[in-house]
Amino acid sequence: MGRYNLRMAASLQLLNVKAVKPFHTVSWRRSTPPLRCSVAPPPSTSHRSYTITLLPGDGIGPEVVSVAKDVLTLAGSLEGIKYDFKEMLIGGAALDTAGVPLPDETLSVAKESDAVLLGAIGGYKWDQNEKRLKPETGLLQLRQGLTVFANLRPATVFPQLVDASPLKKEIVEGVDIMVVRELTGGIYFGFPRGYGVNQHGERIGYNTEVYSALEVDRIAEVAFKIAQKRGGKLCSVDKANVLEASMFWRKRVLEKAKEYPDVELSHMYVDNASMQLIRYPKQFDTIVTNNIFGDILSDEASMITGSIGMLPSASLGNSGPGLFEPIHGSAPDIAGQDKANPCATVLSAAMLLRYGLGEDKAAERIDKAVEDTLNRGFRTADIYSTGTNQKLVGCKQLGEEILKSVESNVLAGAV
Numbered sequence: 001m002g003r004y005n006l007r008m009a010a011s012l013q014l015l016n017v018k019a020v021k022p023f024h025t026v027s028w029r030r031s032t033p034p035l036r037c038s039v040a041p042p043p044s045t046s047h048r049s050y051t052i053t054l055l056p057g058d059g060i061g062p063e064v065v066s067v068a069k070d071v072l073t074l075a076g077s078l079e080g081i082k083y084d085f086k087e088m089l090i091g092g093a094a095l096d097t098a099g100v101p102l103p104d105e106t107l108s109v110a111k112e113s114d115a116v117l118l119g120a121i122g123g124y125k126w127d128q129n130e131k132r133l134k135p136e137t138g139l140l141q142l143r144q145g146l147t148v149f150a151n152l153r154p155a156t157v158f159p160q161l162v163d164a165s166p167l168k169k170e171i172v173e174g175v176d177i178m179v180v181r182e183l184t185g186g187i188y189f190g191f192p193r194g195y196g197v198n199q200h201g202e203r204i205g206y207n208t209e210v211y212s213a214l215e216v217d218r219i220a221e222v223a224f225k226i227a228q229k230r231g232g233k234l235c236s237v238d239k240a241n242v243l244e245a246s247m248f249w250r251k252r253v254l255e256k257a258k259e260y261p262d263v264e265l266s267h268m269y270v271d272n273a274s275m276q277l278i279r280y281p282k283q284f285d286t287i288v289t290n291n292i293f294g295d296i297l298s299d300e301a302s303m304i305t306g307s308i309g310m311l312p313s314a315s316l317g318n319s320g321p322g323l324f325e326p327i328h329g330s331a332p333d334i335a336g337q338d339k340a341n342p343c344a345t346v347l348s349a350a351m352l353l354r355y356g357l358g359e360d361k362a363a364e365r366i367d368k369a370v371e372d373t374l375n376r377g378f379r380t381a382d383i384y385s386t387g388t389n390q391k392l393v394g395c396k397q398l399g400e401e402i403l404k405s406v407e408s409n410v411l412a413g414a415v
């Protein structure tokens with residue numbers, strides 16, 4: 001397979017797909033015209049080998065990554081795929097061992113690999129650290145270091161989990177939203193930032209929400225292309241009634257819209273969007289928004305689907321490896337108790353295969369296995385409904401059941 005394929009595969013060109021809806025049953029194709037540059041040839045039928053950087057991180061991170069690694073390995077082996085896993089440190093685990101949240105070695109190994117799978121970072125132990133020594137800083141450095149500016153967060157309601165959502169069945173049934181979050185700009189990275197003293201002599205903390213034309217244009221382009229392949233509707237969420245950075249964002253999105261007359265563009269203020277997501281989520285198809293609004297709205301959208309433990313993500317740039325991670329955090333309240341739902345990370349592994357490597361068939365095996373496991377009634381506590389025939393299991397057992405589903409789908413010829 002070689003480096004050519006991995007370099008070509010692990011970037012935004014793979015977004016050029018036939019359909020992006022719903023994410024867990026979609027069929028991605030590499031044969032469609034490229035997003036930016038030429039597309040790598042489809043994977044040959046012979047054995048293919050990829051280097052995957054694994055970043056388990058903190059809290060439940062190692063628990064869910066361990067499950068995802070096994071699922072990735074089995075689904076891959078059934079498609080003739082081999083992996084060279086490189087497990088590296090990030091976050092609190094890196095702080096404790098190397099004194100920094102993102103050691104240089106972790107970043108360089110990640111950059112050299114075909115794709116990166118991350119669990120989660122953070123925890124009480126490091127909460128009071130100064131900014132440069134926070135686990136979260138390591139994650140932001142990784143995203144920036146890999147220049148993965150486009151973060152795709154699909155919020156799709158599995159029919160099996162309709163009752164797991166705190167919202168009414170008729171509200172959540174059939175919801176399928178793709179949140180396209182700008183990931184390497186905005187207030188997370190803007191300058192000036194820091195601490196100081198204001199004109200009244202009071203101590204202050206400040207950050208800057210700033211977007212360049214290039215940053216807005218490239219994320220808007222990704223979002224329009226995705227919307228085009230989905231339901232043809234794009235909602236740009238901003239705060240253009242108040243913030244200059246949002247007024248600028250809206251202007252650039254409107255400009256970009258001229259290239260996509262087939263996409264129905266709307267704009268919504270973020271406060272309204274957060275309300276509409278609960279009131280009538282089915283009105284949304286694709287959402288594009290800035291870094292901080294995307295962070296918040298995707299967590300909100302996760303509850304439509306039943307649990308934050310179900311939401312995967314893919315972060316992609318124009319070249320280099322993609323970063324794949326669940327949208328949830330390290331969940332210190334349940335860490336080490338075998339209670340975590342591994343589905344978000346397992347589904348992130350499917351996104352890794354599909355968006356990062358162009359290995360659609362192996363990805364499909366994983367998506368189907370998760371659905372099959374849910375169909376067989378297995379649930380972790382976060383998606384379990386009492387008074388049903390569902391079987392309450394821990395993280396490890398759910399992982400084992402997903403592996404069984406990968407195997408039994410082969411026997412049943414389902415993939």
Ligand SMILES: NC(=O)c1ccc[n+]([C@@H]2O[C@H](COP(=O)([O-])OP(=O)(O)OC[C@H]3O[C@@H](n4cnc5c(N)ncnc54)[C@H](O)[C@@H]3O)[C@@H](O)[C@H]2O)c1
Nearest residue numbers: 120121122123309327328329330331332333334340341382
């Ligand atoms: N990408 C990341 O690594 C990431 C994302 C968000 C938060 N964080 C960090 O994680 C730490 C905890 O943050 P938080 O509590 O605000 O958010 P969190 O996502 O870790 O947890 C929020 C709630 O969701 C539950 N939850 C999360 N993932 C779950 C799963 N897979 N299965 C079942 N339940 C799950 C937790 O138990 C908790 O009750 C902080 O240090 C934060 O900075 C990291």
Ligand SMILES: CC(C)[C@H](C(=O)O)[C@@H](O)C(=O)O
Nearest residue numbers: 122136137139140295327329
């Ligand atoms: C942990 C933190 C840096 C991160 C973010 O804000 O992007 C998290 O909330 C996420 O959504 O991945």
